[in-house]
Amino acid sequence: MANKRIELPQGTLDLLILRTLALEPQHGWAISERIHQISSDVLLIQQGSLYPALHRLERRGWIKAKWGISENNRRAKYYELTKTGRKQLELEKDSWKKLAAAVAQILETA
């Protein structure tokens, strides 16, 4: 199981967080679980990088935090995308696609 996991390239965590939050507001644990699930268990987000990233995004104003009640009735901090965050997501998505396409092209032809 451990050897299936892949280290996230620098900077992609932000993109993944923004994308995950684009669906609905989530708390930190749910974000990491969702990424884990959607990536078919390949990507495992370490708490050590998740929370600093969330607070950094919050500082930049791309996401905002609200305290809410979780499914199991506990106080949890929910993050949601802001308007600028949504714009930023589109930008990052674009540049990621370009990057991925370029890398793929090189891998296939070179």
Add this chain to the structure above:
Amino acid sequence: MLNDLFFRLRSLFRRDTVEAEADTELRFHFDQQVEKYLKSGLTREEAIRCARLDFGGHEQLKEEIRDSRGVNLLETLFQDIRYGLRILGRTPVITGVAIVSLALGIGANTAIFSLIDTVMLRLLPVQKPEELVQVLRANFSGGGEGTPSFTNPLWEQVRDHQDVFSNAFAWGESRFDLSKGGAVHYASGIFASGDYFNALGIRPAAGRLIAPSDDTRGCPGVAVLSYGFWQDHYGGAQSAIGSLVALNDHSFQIVGVSSPGFYGVEVGNKFDVAIPICTADVFDGKRSRLDHRSWWWLSIMGRVKPGVSQEQLKARLGVLSPQIFAGALPKNWDEKEQAKFLKLTLVASRAATGISYVRRKFEQPLHILMAVVGLVLLIACANIASLMLARAASRNKEIAVRKALGASRPRLIRQMLTECILLSTAGALLGLLFARWGTALLVRYISTARNTVFLDFSVDARVLGFTAAIAVLTGILFGVLPAFRSTGVSLTSAMKGSQGSDSEGHLRFRPAKWIVASQVALSLVLLVASGLFLRSFVKLSTLDIGFDRNNVLIVHADLHTAKVPPEERLITYEQVESRLRALPGVISAGRSVMTPISGFEWNEFVRTDSPNPPKGDDALVYFNFISPGYFETMRTPLMAGRGFNDHDTKTSTKVAIINQTMARKFFPNTDPLGKYFSTVEDPGKPAPLFQIVGLTRDSKYESLHEEMPSTAFFPITQVPEGDDEENFLLRTVTNPMFLASAVQEAVAGVNKAIPLEFHTLAEQVDDSLVQERLLATLSTFFGGLALLLAMIGLYGALSYLVTQRQAEFGIRMALGAPQKSILGLVMRDVVLVLASGLAAGTCISLAVVGLLQKMLFGLAARDTVTLLASIGVLSAVAFFAGYLPARRAMRVDPMVALRYE
């Protein structure tokens, strides 16, 4: 942006809330994770364990969150400062030593820099100083920098014909005697052209300033006081305006006071009183400098019209020059000289920082001193670095604990650097105090009786900036190495709590060795430099100058100002001389027009009939006119022929006594006695012929640095009219200055109106060595300081080493090593450090001393004696500093040492 700021501020000021929130958030995540594991079928213990493993350090994560929230920068700064102060306060002695040595280093740097700033960098405190240029006259070829002095006819031509300056103005420096006879009391004065104050944009503090209408031929004498002079002499009273002031016994009406903070355009001098140029003829009488075409006494500045470029200015001045110089041609010059004069051209040089004699004279010494104090500061930094290194080592455990608790390495480094900058800031603040005191001392040191240096040290942003910059830089410099090394400590070894194994002790000591070796190297460079300056100064002051400078009083008597008619002057001088000779305490007395090493010279080209006469500058001979008592008073022996006597009168045969150098140059291999020489006189007049009647020993004339110059002495009775300002020279039994009041009385007995100025010959000679003395004293002082610092550094580093290796020494001794071998072990380190430091220092010294050559006298910069002596002194000091800890190591009690393990 605003959002960002708000976010940071909330994190900072609502810190507890934010922290609690982060805690809750992380706790929630942790619980979710545990639940997940429980669902997958693990027991509670296993689930918690797994979640912990996933989670990593809770505190570490919080620290990272804090970082990403952007709180840390400010918050930890306050934290670090608080913590730093506490740490520094815990070791008051070390902190005190560090602060004082830094204060000395930074203070010295600030003092020298503020001198450099004031003398060289600061703009004149006038309106738009960047527009100002000084006008110079240069050869047409443009060779050299040009000469700044002008005659009044030339200035009038410039003033009336120039069209490139919005204002042009001229001034001449002078000094005026305020007393009416007796001991002089000089005020420094300027002759200012009518536009002087207006062009500089100076406003009056009271009354009005000199205006163009005040500066016309035959003008009434008006005077403007400087603000400082007005305050000191008139208490700033309004009634001073309109009153009369006597300058060299001529009355001037005070019309106003210039604004405070304006001291003139010459940096290093200040004016007390300004009077219009047109009043100069009052002081000169018949031969007025206003119409004199070879009396160079004025300087000219202009304010360039806006929009005129430097090239345009240069071109236009070139076009104007022929007409201007033709209009002020000295017609009594011979044809060749006249042709040269007509080819002169005006050039302009930027003068935003004013002009300065002090700048020219002390530019090089100041730069050298700047380098010297820079080195001292480096050495002080090195000391503090070793100190910090030692202290950091003793904080290993603390650092390990902090790391284990989640402190990151950059965070720890920042903390340690903050401590260092706290130290250096404290040093800088104290240093500023030292600097204020130091600059005042320096200025007093470079002032002489004849040339009082005045510098305006008002607070300047540049100096404060400089001090702040070196404070931060030094803090980083001595902090970086210890901070990086000590935070690189491995957790396990530090936590084990031992004193560190032997190998580690070695490892940790290595940078300390490097630091001490570099201190030794830098100290050697300083010692060599100070040795060179000291030896050069000693050589100059013990030089055989051909006369005995001790116990001679020079009394300058000005019969011109006393308004003694020319035909009565000779008899007056003789009367005074005979009275002075009779004073108790006077061994002998003489008179002369020039006095040695006064900075003044009188030289002329001399011709002889002998075959192969000297040509060019070799034919230049220095002149002096002396009374019969001169040589006896100066203790310069006559080698052959006769001295002057009462039979050498104004009308008797023109005779001369020459010195050995002149005899050798002009009359090689023959006896000069009885031979004749002549001078080059005005065209059309017969050249006067002088018969040589005596030969005297060589002596210095203008400066101690010069080669012995060809000198000719003439009877003072035969001095040309108008050049008869004479000095009395009295050889005295005791301190010459004790005689001043007796001399004053004696002169008053002849004529009360004669102004008298007193100097001693020794002081006159000493004053010519200001530069050399400044360099020798200060570099020796700083060299000594460097030596002391290096010694402390070596001592500290070795003591630390000895403590570190105490256990090792204990074991060695327990196993039977003799005490001597332990001593040898430590001294081997001393020798190693010393040898590498000396080798590096020697290389650096040999590479850079060449720069000092110009400031040295009588020895080469790569002087072996100086180098060897410096190495010797440094080695002796190093061995002494090294022996103390080595002896302590030797006396380690094996039992005590081992018990520490």
